[in-house]
Amino acid sequence: MSTILHIDSSVRAISNSNPSHNSISKNIAHKFIESWRQTGVIDEYIYRDVGINPPSFITQDWIGAVFTAEHKRTEAQKQLLALSDTLINELVVADIIVISTPMYNYGMPAQLKAWFDQVIRVNKTFDFDLARGDFPLQPLLSGKTLIAIASCGEFGFDAPQVRANSNHLMPHLRTLSRYLGVEAMYEIVSEYQEFADSRHQASLKQAYQRAQILAQELAGDKKEEKGNSLTA
Numbered sequence: 391m392s393t394i395l396h397i398d399s400s401v402r403a404i405s406n407s408n409p410s411h412n413s414i415s416k417n418i419a420h421k422f423i424e425s426w427r428q429t430g431v432i433d434e435y436i437y438r439d440v441g442i443n444p445p446s447f448i449t450q451d452w453i454g455a456v457f458t459a460e461h462k463r464t465e466a467q468k469q470l471l472a473l474s475d476t477l478i479n480e481l482v483v484a485d486i487i488v489i490s491t492p493m494y495n496y497g498m499p500a501q502l503k504a505w506f507d508q509v510i511r512v513n514k515t516f517d518f519d520l521a522r523g524d525f526p527l528q529p530l531l532s533g534k535t536l537i538a539i540a541s542c543g544e545f546g547f548d549a550p551q552v553r554a555n556s557n558h559l560m561p562h563l564r565t566l567s568r569y570l571g572v573e574a575m576y577e578i579v580s581e582y583q584e585f586a587d588s589r590h591q592a593s594l595k596q597a598y599q600r601a602q603i604l605a606q607e608l609a610g611d612k613k614e615e616k617g618n619s620l621t622a
């Protein structure tokens with residue numbers, strides 16, 4: 391069985407009175423979850439829509455609280471870290487992480503970045519030791535799988551395509567995934583939303599198909615793992 395942490399981050403809703411305003415990234419992510427559910431291997435499902443309910447931005451006092459030893463933290467400092475503690479606990483118990491994101495200004499939405507800033511925290515999700523030389527940061531979590539789902543208005547963001555140098559979304563998510571304890575990452579991207587033409591329809595169709603097939607494959611692996619652990 392598996393615990394899925396699902397983070398959506400578009401400011402658009404999954405369903406609107408005008409369907410052309412529906413979030414594409416959220417709908418693809420929900421297709422993934424729905425396909426996974428059909429296999430019956432979800433233990434726990436944790437959902438956050440940080441696009442609609444964004445985590446607060448970190449502050450200087452927040453950093454001060456993080457760098458204060460746990461047993462010395464004041465009540466006010468504990469309160470400042472309460473949201474971060476909750477979000478980290480949700481991450482810790484998850485073995486599958488689904489993050490859906492729009493591309494805004496060639497990167498992730500500020501709301502999703504706010505979630506990462508609350509979650510990637512020293513002595514919680516990574517530790518820091520200069521004895522490790524030029525690479526002092528080390529993740530504390532491991533063994534997780536990330537499915538990153540994105541929607542873009544333009545196209546050609548994968549190397550060697552035309553806008554590869556402008557892609558600050560997937561490369562950023564790849565870098566950060568390490569600090570979530572991710573060891574396997576799968577990417578699903580729909581492009582061309584702003585062109586609203588047949589290329590967009592084809593890209594969307596492919597993204598939905600990939601979401602469905604990937605969910606079935608990964609859930610199948612989980613079922614197999616469970617079977618092996620029962621027979622071992």
Ligand SMILES: Cc1cc2nc3c(=O)[nH]c(=O)nc-3n(C[C@H](O)[C@H](O)[C@H](O)COP(=O)(O)O)c2cc1C
Binds near residue numbers: 413496
């Ligand atoms: C504020 C804003 C900035 C955007 N910036 C980009 C961009 O830099 N590159 C791009 O390809 N599309 C851009 N888009 C288009 C979105 O990526 C596209 O509409 C996508 O489908 C949004 O995701 P959603 O459908 O899940 O809401 C932008 C849209 C908005 C609203």
